[in-house]
Amino acid sequence: MNVKIKLSDCVRPLLLGALFLGTAAQAEVRPLNRVVAIVDNDVVMQSQLDGRLREVQQTITQRGAALPPDGVLDQQVLERLIIENIQLQIGERSGIRVTDEELNQAIGTIAQRNGMSSEQFRAALAKDGLSYTDARDQVRREMIISRVRQRRVAERIQVTDQEVQNFLASDLGKMQLTEEFRLANILIPVTEGASPEDIQAADRQARELYQQLQQGADFAQLAIARSASETALEGGEMGWRKAGQLPPPFDAMLSALSVGQVTEPMRTPGGFIMIKLLEKRGGGSQVRDEVNVRHILIKPSEIRSEGETKRLIDRLHQRIMAGEDFSELAKNFSEDPGSALNGGTLSWIDPNVLVPEFREVMNNTPAGELSKPFKSPFGWHVLEVMGRRATDSSEQYREQQAMTVLRNRKYDEELQAWLRQIRDEAYVEIKL
Template sequence: MKTKLTDCMRPLLLGALFLGTAAQAEVKPLDRVVAIVDNDVIMQSQLDARVREVQQTIAKRGAAVPPENVLDDQVLERLIIENIQLQIGDRSGIRITDEELNQALGTIAQRNGMSLEQFRAALAKDGLSYADARDQVRREMIISRVRQRRVAERIQVTDQEVQNFLASDLGKLQLSEEFRLANILIPVPEAASPATIQTAERQAQDIYQQLQKGADFAQLAIARSASETALEGGEMGWRKAAQLPPPFDAMLGALSVGEVTEPMRTPGGFILLKLLEKRGGGTQVRDEVNVRHILIKPSEIRSEAEAKRLIERLHQRIRAGEDFAELAKSFSEDPGSALNGGSLNWIDPGVLVPEFREVMSNTASGEISKPFQSPYGWHVLQVMGRRATDSSAEFREQQALNLLRNRKYDEELQTWLRQIRDEAYVETKL
């Protein structure tokens, strides 16, 4: 499926001063600060640009656009959360090189069946500048790496959890079916009073009643939801039931496409889910790759540049004939594979981050890749072999591990976003 350009890009327009005609000597500044976020600000021009984009997206879906003040509040909150994460990235020394950015834009163009020049032309046709597109992709890459470092690396799934999941009825179900979902979240603060919880529950029940009477789910999500996907009409994409907190995992199996769950209490608040599509079923032959790698992570005492230089030296030593496995045991900072000489064994490419998966797919069996970067740090990898396999016990374990990690990631991400929002100094001036 091709990715829509407007879904890939959310360009931010820089603040500007517009001058009147020559007869009007007066300068009319139209930009202003709409929010102070820690050590940065959000400008009215940024808010206006994002609001226009969201309005266009909603209109393309054929949904009614919420009132302007409601949309402004939702979009501004999204910009605040993004800004906080970008500042965390800056303090952590996360930088996106021009080479990485060019590669990401080339990948986006390729996914849309275009050359880079055609991609530039398509952006211009949509009223988007290539410079703004680059800036937005850079921002999204930084946010992705911040989340990987602050959220994903804290998640641990034990072997016992994997085995318990595989033995459960739900685990067996997940091998055959998955769901495309949308959600609406009515948040509940940590340590909320009973009165606050009751108010949130009443709001969620009111939304549920409106939906039962035929209200548009996407429009209500845009206007009322506090979920990170609110401005996309609550669209979450495809999920296995195991990725969702109970009792939604069991409820979804009984839902028909188009139906909505009743509001359920979760750590983040009250959530309603709409089932948009179902798919899956049957055994499928899957490609697996036997790969090993060495990971070098930037840290408080090692900059991105120093991590890059170290992986380049290790790459040269491997090329010069030193043993890959021994170097991985000595230097790799991936605790799951270092003791095994960097081996990830036979693995489904789909469970790997895109940067790793792309380099792996372009590396022939027996060959060693050039150093490359992912959200986890700097890698060099070697492809040991490729095979096609059915849903073997090994694959099912890997699939279960991935599902459980995704479930924990979704829950941890919402908690972390709420935490950094509460800890930040934010002053809005709408």
């Protein structure tokens, strides 16, 4: 097992897809280490470049792709290290810190996702030539970069209601958000130019098979034995399809079909087809749990340290507990622009759209009670749960899906623009 690869695969989704920082080579003693780039107030060393190059070359080789020329790869990897270095310096100036407790929790999650205990995880890292200290440093850097991007990029993204409705009405939106169906088919062919008698014979054959299926015959076995479809030997299995990918009238029929049911034989240009619905996902009725919650957010900044931020949220918590109005304090102090003017309320919200730190505290706070101050990637919070409910929110769910698609699209675009901006504004002198 290659733990470096599995470690990377776990960290990327855990930390919003930011770049995984490999630093194994930093632990090596290199007698002729030298500076290969000056980046504002920091440097990139040859040992860092060599280590990252080895990792990239290994990844490319494992994918079976050809390696680009050394000079090209060197420049690409160095540029990546420079941009990471700039983001880490922004995090340092902004007072972004990762506590040992947060780091231990992240490491524990990575080990768990690899199906290992802490001791097994350490042993696997050592087998791959990466020390536990280096692994912790990788994850700490990754978390800092993720938080920098959250503050500088994600918080600036706005998606309007009109954009959501336009997306839902578009062909792309319908394609991405409709139900998906796992299907199998049986085809009784009709050749081009077939006589009316041949067509009637194929129709009778298809209806005989349909009757057998209604009486409990195995669809896959009949497909293997009788179907002329190219998927016949797979039991007619077609895989996952969206309704919009199927010809009429199947696109309209599938939504009303229950899992396990088979359509009646339908005439198509190729013959008579029956389709079985094996499984479906997405779309349809969406019953979900929602929480009515409000919060106050206080962020560390260039002029307010982590400790000062924690003391401020503690004082606000004490004032609420002493009877002061939560809504007024949120309006006066909260630094969440989306909720502060509304007294901190997030209204009824799906817990799954919240960051794990916020969601965990919210789930463990009884309705009508105030949480203790806690930290998330956004800063320090105190929250109050106003109520909980289960609701059928099919339309709202589709709108939330559309919102997520649009936010992710805008995030990718905004992130690339921001990375170009910080690279252009930084002082970089390449010594390579």
